[in-house]
Amino acid sequence: MSGARYIPARADLRVEPLEDLTLVFHRLSGETHILSPEMEMMFSHLPDAGIHPAGLLRTLETEYGAVEAEDGDALAVISQRLEELAALGLVIRAA
């Protein structure tokens, strides 16, 4: 389990939900990101104070009852997705 905590950079973002996709405009880079529904769900469940991948998995499990991954390891998928969001600057990785 990774020790990193992920904090959404909401102040730097403008989020516009469309039907199934979500557009996120990142003011600092001028980039617009299109999030898949799955990614949007993870992003929208990040508390402002930040959360560890395992914490996010628990949140989603509470909401959905069960979280399954095609690859078999839901925590690994969530960790990977949070890393992707961090690489884009949409979330900040705190130690």
Place this chain on the structure above:
Amino acid sequence: MANETETPEGTSIDAEENARVASRRRVLKLGAIAVPAVATLSPSMAMANNGGGAAVSMMACQVRIPSRIDADGDVVPDNAHVFRQGGHWVYKKDPNSKQKTRVFRVGSNFSYSGQQIKDATAGGVINPPAGVGRHKFEAHVRYMQHVRSGNVPGAGLSCLVSLTNSLNVANI
């Protein structure tokens, strides 16, 4: 997500209970890691494909400036001792040297818009935006050049990349 039950309007207590049970049975299916979950439209892409796109994104993007930048355009470390001397903020960049380097400070959310940077550096001449001193702005331009060349990780990199042609002030 897929198994969500539709709740008709004017829900009865039974229907609500059913919906609650159904929602408890929902399973969130996560896709494989290898499947991309984000697509990105970037200003530099817009510039490559369409000159018109660049002009729009240039005004839209912002480059955030760290709160303490020294005269060389480097970020002053958090633990550096910054003090006033001769009316300026300075610090000892090299602890083993007596030389002091001037520090320029801004508020925690200070940023320039792409358009401001473009206007301020038009024609290779530095013309600071209103309210920003010349020395401070020059330090900020040096900082942006460091970010652009990848020497320091900095926010707003792709904004800067899209400004490459305008930031042609290498000789400052």
